[in-house]
Amino acid sequence: RKEVEQDPGPFNVPEGATVAFNCTYSNSASQSFFWYRQDCRKEPKLLMSVYSSGNEDGRFTAQLNRASQYISLLIRDSKLSDSATYLCVVNEKGYQKVTFGIGTKLQVIP
C-alpha cells in the first residue's frame, strides 16, 4: 500500500459546484498535513494546512480524520480558476520525512 494515496481524477465539475477530495495515509504516527495546489507546468504552492479540528479558508475546508487516516479538501462554489492539481502532503512524526500524494486533477467547466 502506498504511504499517501489520492484519486488522480480528473474530476470534471461545472462552475458553482461543490467538490471534495480525499487523501488516505498509511502511517498512524503521521503528524502534520497540508494541501498544495499545482497549476500545469508550475511549482506546487501551499493551499492550506490541515488541523485536527478542521479549518476553513474562504471557499475551502480541510478536515482530518485520524481514526480512518484520511484528510479531505472541500471546495464550494467552484471557479474556473480552481482548475489545477491538488496535492496532499503528510509529515511523519519523529521522522523527518515528507510524503506527497500523486495529486488529484480538478477541471472546472463553464
Next chain:
Amino acid sequence: NAGVTQTPKFQVLKTGQSMTLQCAQDMNHNSMYWYRQDPGMGLRLIYYSASEGTTDKGEVPNGYNVSRLNKREFSLRLESAAPSQTSVYFCASSEQVNQPQHFGDGTRLSIL
C-alpha cells in the same frame, strides 16, 4: 524577496555528462529539499537538509549528490547523467522539517 530561486530553468545534457542544479532561498529557512516530479509518479524526495550542515537521503537518492553550502544554498549534482534522470526538479525550503514548504520554479532537465 525572491523566495526560492533555482537555476537553470532548462537544461539538455548528454548521457554521462555532469551538472549541478543550484538553489537559493532568502527566507532564512532551516530546511531545504530537492524533489523530482515525473508523470504519474508525483513528487519524490531526492535529498533534504534539515538544517545547515546536515543532509539526508530521501526516497530516490541514487545517482545524485547534494551540498548544503550555507544556510541559503542547497545544490544538487548529477555526476553521470542518465536518461532515467530526465525530469522536472524542484527545490523547496521550510522553516523546519514539518512546516509548509515553499518551492522554486523548477528545472526542466532532459538527458539524451
